Amino acid sequence: MTAEQSNEKKPGRPAVPLAHRTLHLVQITDCHIFESEQGILQELNTRRSFEAVKKAVFESGDNTDLLLATGDLSQDGSAASYRYLAQQFDEFELPVFWLPGNHDAVGVMLKNFTGINIDASKHIVAGAWQIVMLDSTIPGEVHGCVAPSQLDFLETSLRQHPDKHALVCLHHQALDTGSDWLDNKGLDAADRLLDRIGQHGNIRAVLWGHVHQDFHRRINGVEWMSTPSTCVQFKPRSKTFAIGDEAPGYRHLRLNSDGSIETRVHRIDYLDLALDRSP
Numbered sequence: 001m002t003a004e005q006s007n008e009k010k011p012g013r014p015a016v017p018l019a020h021r022t023l024h025l026v027q028i029t030d031c032h033i034f035e036s037e038q039g040i041l042q043e044l045n046t047r048r049s050f051e052a053v054k055k056a057v058f059e060s061g062d063n064t065d066l067l068l069a070t071g072d073l074s075q076d077g078s079a080a081s082y083r084y085l086a087q088q089f090d091e092f093e094l095p096v097f098w099l100p101g102n103h104d105a106v107g108v109m110l111k112n113f114t115g116i117n118i119d120a121s122k123h124i125v126a127g128a129w130q131i132v133m134l135d136s137t138i139p140g141e142v143h144g145c146v147a148p149s150q151l152d153f154l155e156t157s158l159r160q161h162p163d164k165h166a167l168v169c170l171h172h173q174a175l176d177t178g179s180d181w182l183d184n185k186g187l188d189a190a191d192r193l194l195d196r197i198g199q200h201g202n203i204r205a206v207l208w209g210h211v212h213q214d215f216h217r218r219i220n221g222v223e224w225m226s227t228p229s230t231c232v233q234f235k236p237r238s239k240t241f242a243i244g245d246e247a248p249g250y251r252h253l254r255l256n257s258d259g260s261i262e263t264r265v266h267r268i269d270y271l272d273l274a275l276d277r278s279p
């Protein structure tokens with residue numbers, strides 16, 4: 001989808017701010033919601049942990065202009081999981097932009113993850129910034145790839161606004177995390193994306209989900225970040241599959257008009273994490 005966020009306020013929908021000021025974002029990722037209200041992942045009820053993270057966003061008191069949902073929103077691709085998520089995300093009363101993960105069913109998502117605040121646009125222009133949402137999924141596969149069509153979309157989007165700082169979002173990790181089992185399910189041909197990013201001096205950050213952990217490196221002036229899942233965490237730097245002890249969470253980002261970024265991961269601290277740790 002190539003529609004650019006118009007910034008025209010639709011009835012009942014909050015507008016993305018146009019002013020040249022700091023843009024405040026919340027990234028929510030890897031919710032893994034099931035069709036059933038009782039759906040559990042590693043003994044964790046994913047609806048319950050999502051709702052705890054949502055409450056933490058509300059209670060943070062941070063300014064937020066828009067939300068980014070970066071894939072694996074559903075565990076089973078069911079219509080009911082997306083309808084639940086749509087209702088939940090609409091309660092933020094903020095614009096919500098999304099991209100799919102390997103667990104998502106895009107067709108079902110387009111029909112059911114809809115609401116007054118949910119926007120399927122993949123190029124968002126707001127203030128001094130633009131955000132490009134890439135689809136890195138390969139149908140039926142866990143690992144991902146940025147297809148030539150998605151690289152073309154990135155290029156076309158960036159050419160429209162070479163004067164604006166850019167944040168690029170996708171589901172799969174663009175850089176290795178140091179966990180062999182997870183990096184084997186990462187982004188195929190990542191060099192194609194890295195090369196493209198290196199060619200554009202206005203890309204300030206790359207943001208993803210999939211790895212269920214906090215990761216942040218600054219390389220050649222670009223911030224590379226992943227964000228904890230709203231449910232189960234993967235143990236950082238584990239060579240084989242392992243569940244982490246960290247709590248579910250989300251990331252808050254401040255995109256400043258000079259291109260700098262301030263960011264922090266928030267974790268909830270009041271959920272009983274009696275997890276099943278088997279693969």
Ligand SMILES: [Fe+2]
Nearest residue numbers: 030072210212
């Ligand atoms: Fe995930």
